[in-house]
Amino acid sequence: MTSQQAAVMTGRVALGPSAIVHEEVLDPQFRYDLVHYLPHYIASEKVLLLEYRRLGILDAGVCRDIGAALSAVTPGDLVADPTANLSDLAFAIERQVSSVVTGKRATAWHVDRSRNDLQATAQLLAARAEIVRLVRSLLDCAAAATRLADRYSDDPMPGYTHLQPAQVITAGFYFGALAEHILTTLQLLEQLYARIDQSPLGSGAMAGQDLPWDRARMANLLGLRAPVPHALVGVAGRLWQLELAGTCSTFGVVLSRFVTDLMMWCGAEYGYFELPDELAGISSAMPQKKNYPILERIRGRTAHLTSWYVDVALAQRSTPYSNTVEVSKEAAAGQAVALSGLRGTLRLLTAVLDNLRLDRGRALGRSREEHLGAFALANDLTLRHGVPWRCAQVLTGRYISALIADGRPPGEGDASLLRRLAAEDGYDIPDAERILADVADPVALLSRKTSTGSANPVHVRALLDGQRGRVTEATKAWTQHEAAAAMAVDSVDSELGLPTGEPRPSYFNDLCPTSHGEG
Numbered sequence: 001m002t003s004q005q006a007a008v009m010t011g012r013v014a015l016g017p018s019a020i021v022h023e024e025v026l027d028p029q030f031r032y033d034l035v036h037y038l039p040h041y042i043a044s045e046k047v048l049l050l051e052y053r054r055l056g057i058l059d060a061g062v063c064r065d066i067g068a069a070l071s072a073v074t075p076g077d078l079v080a081d082p083t084a085n086l087s088d089l090a091f092a093i094e095r096q097v098s099s100v101v102t103g104k105r106a107t108a109w110h111v112d113r114s115r116n117d118l119q120a121t122a123q124l125l126a127a128r129a130e131i132v133r134l135v136r137s138l139l140d141c142a143a144a145a146t147r148l149a150d151r152y153s154d155d156p157m158p159g160y161t162h163l164q165p166a167q168v169i170t171a172g173f174y175f176g177a178l179a180e181h182i183l184t185t186l187q188l189l190e191q192l193y194a195r196i197d198q199s200p201l202g203s204g205a206m207a208g209q210d211l212p213w214d215r216a217r218m219a220n221l222l223g224l225r226a227p228v229p230h231a232l233v234g235v236a237g238r239l240w241q242l243e244l245a246g247t248c249s250t251f252g253v254v255l256s257r258f259v260t261d262l263m264m265w266c267g268a269e270y271g272y273f274e275l276p277d278e279l280a281g282i283s284s285a286m287p288q289k290k291n292y293p294i295l296e297r298i299r300g301r302t303a304h305l306t307s308w309y310v311d312v313a314l315a316q317r318s319t320p321y322s323n324t325v326e327v328s329k330e331a332a333a334g335q336a337v338a339l340s341g342l343r344g345t346l347r348l349l350t351a352v353l354d355n356l357r358l359d360r361g362r363a364l365g366r367s368r369e370e371h372l373g374a375f376a377l378a379n380d381l382t383l384r385h386g387v388p389w390r391c392a393q394v395l396t397g398r399y400i401s402a403l404i405a406d407g408r409p410p411g412e413g414d415a416s417l418l419r420r421l422a423a424e425d426g427y428d429i430p431d432a433e434r435i436l437a438d439v440a441d442p443v444a445l446l447s448r449k450t451s452t453g454s455a456n457p458v459h460v461r462a463l464l465d466g467q468r469g470r471v472t473e474a475t476k477a478w479t480q481h482e483a484a485a486a487m488a489v490d491s492v493d494s495e496l497g498l499p500t501g502e503p504r505p506s507y508f509n510d511l512c513p514t515s516h517g518e519g
Contacts, residue, residue, distance in 0.1 A: 016082045026087035029329060030080035033089040036336050038078075040122035040129075041093060042070050044201055046492045047221045048118075051213055052109070060497070062105040067496035069097040090115045112204075112211045116235040116323040120200035123332060125222065127240060129485065130339050131193055134248075135478050137346040138186055139471055144353035145179035146467050148172075153460045156442035157272060157363035158370055165370040168445045171272075171358050172464070173455040178258050179467050185251045186474050192247060193481065196240040197225040203234030206322055221495075223488030235323045241312050241331060248342055249309035252302030255349075259299040262352070266292050272363045273356050294348055301345045308338035364442060371400045371410045373439030376448055380435050387427050395421055411440050 017026055033041075046067050052058040058066075070093070077096050080087035085095050094110060101109075153172030158165040199219035202209060208231040215227035228234035265272040275292055283289040315331035374396050381392035399418050403410070413436030422429045429435070438444055449456040453463065490500040 016086060022080070022082045022087050026082070027080045030078075030087050030089055030092070032333070032336075034075050034078060037089065037119075037122040037126050038073075038075060040125035041089060041118065042073060043125065043222065043489055043492065044118055044121045045070050045093065046496060047201065047218050048113070050221060050492065050495055051218060054214065054217075055211060057108045057111065057211075059105065062101070062109075064497045065101050066097060066106065066109060067493070067498050069100040071493070071498055072100075073097070088115075090118055112209050112213075114203075114205040114209075114235075116205045116328075117200045117203040119328060120203070120235050120238075120323075121222070123238075123328070124196060124200060124240065127244060127335070128193060128196060130335070131189055131244070132478060132482050132485075134339055134343060135186060135189055135474070137343045137350075138182055138189075139475055139478070141346045141350045141353070142179050142182040142186070142467070142471050144350045145175050145182060146464050146471065148353045148356060149175035149179060149460070150464050152358050152360075153464065154457045155358055155360050155363060156367045156446060157358070158366050158372060159455070165366075165372060167375060167455075168367050168372045168442045169455040170446065170457060170460060171363065172457070172460050174261075175353070176460055176463050176467065179464075181251075181254050181258070183467060183470050183474075185247065188247045188250075190474070190477070192240065192243050195243075198228045199224045199226070200228050200234035202227060203231040206232050206235050221488065221492050223485050232321070236321050236327070238316065238327050238331060241335070242309070242316065245305075245309040245312045245335070245338070248338065249306045252305035252342070256299050256302040259295055259302075259349075262356075263292065263295045263299070266295065270366075271359060272366075273358055275352065275357075276355050279351065279355055294352060298345055298348050298352070301341055304341055305338060308334050367442040368411055368440075369409060371403075372442065373410070373445055374400055376439045376445055377435065380439070381422075381427075381429070384431075384435070385422075385427060385429055387422070387425075391425060391427075395425060395427075413437065413440055
């Protein structure tokens with residue numbers, strides 16, 4: 001590249017980028033930006049045109065012509081060229097439009113401008129669009145979790161603490177917890193979406209701009225609430241990248257715990273759940289096996305989310321608080337892949353939840369094989385017969401140890417044994433038969449739970465009703481967010497005198513996910 005060719009875009013550097021810089025850095029970055037940021041660069045450029053018109057720097061006709069040229073730009077028009085555009089997307093857009101709109105009337109286009117705030121704005125708008133897509137996948141998954149929970153809200157199974165059978169729950173109670181985790185993540189994303197409702201546009205390179213740009217108006221035209229108050233924060237701050245990656249990482253960490261349970265419970269040792277053959281795998285050597293690598297894939301993929309957060313954090317850590325390619329480019333490099341992977345993971349999880357089936361007999365049988373009524377027995381000894389709580393715990397433990405030593409199952413309650421052990425401690429339990437019968441039945445143990453949020457099927461169904469309502473409300477809210485973003489684009493085109501109303505894909509066609517029973 002000659003110095004004359006380089007001077008087309010810059011007068012400070014005599015030569016354009018070398019082949020190695022182009023091939024290893026600029027061209028890959030150009031292609032990434034082209035795929036993920038082009039519509040948002042175009043939207044930001046159009047908003048800036050309206051400001052040029054308001055400031056009297058460009059007339060309405062030339063703004064309309066430039067706007068039309070911007071609308072006509074397609075990915076196929078733009079190529080990373082070290083000679084023509086220094087392999088930079090913003091420069092490529094500028095050169096493409098300038099080749100169409102010529103003449104002295106357009107000479108002031110791009111005056112008092114910087115790529116820094118333009119890039120920051122495009123990245124922010126792209127992130128907001130990605131969050132909308134992610135939310136759709138989360139809502140689908142939450143709806144599937146509530147459907148599964150509703151299907152098995154009355155079916156007892158053992159609940160575990162420290163990997164040991166602890167108390168009776170229902171499968172519906174458990175999957176309601178998964179739905180709650182998804183809904184909590186949706187709340188966090190809603191809060192993040194509201195916080196990143198400020199526009200960097202008009203921040204300039206770092207210290208603001210010479211012309212009196214109406215940054216509040218530009219933010220509103222982009223569909224955002226307000227401008228970032230501080231110009232340096234506008235171009236240097238990428239807190240939202242850390243928050244988005246952190247929210248997704250946290251979601252993945254907790255999701256991995258749920259999937260670990262499913263991996264165990266679908267295994268032969270437990271056998272509580274089964275997936276259909278089309279979601280299963282085989283062993284190449286052991287024909288008796290039915291494997292579930294889909295669960296391993298889901299859990300394994302959650303690790304990438306934490307890797308993404310660490311990647312963003314380390315890329316930003318110890319960098320100067322200004323515009324740098326480390327923060328603006330390298331720290332953002334994994335975002336699209338991570339979010340695409342998360343959406344795929346949620347699709348897999350939704351398929352699992354829609355197809356998972358509980359072996360009711362096995363789950364109920366295991367509930368009867370364990371001493372899951374011990375907590376209730378200790379409660380009854382205290383509340384009905386005045387045995388001090390800690391003494392009741394010890395007495396219950398001695399009773400269960402004696403049954404285990406004799407090889408007797410929990411269902412074979414021994415009232416005489418309980419009375420004898422209680423008498424040794426100075427307590428009389430005349431209704432031992434009734435107490436033991438009450439705590440031996442898993443269904444009765446569920447009915448005993450009276451606190452809200454408990455495993456009592458009545459409470460589980462109430463919880464699920466609330467969760468379905470939250471899914472419906474969240475769907476409506478995010479539909480409005482998506483519509484507002486599309487409306488902002490159309491509004492800008494309308495102000496420029498350009499055609500509006502181009503069809504756009506919606507991620508929220510199903511406004512009210514419904515519950516259905518087991519087929």
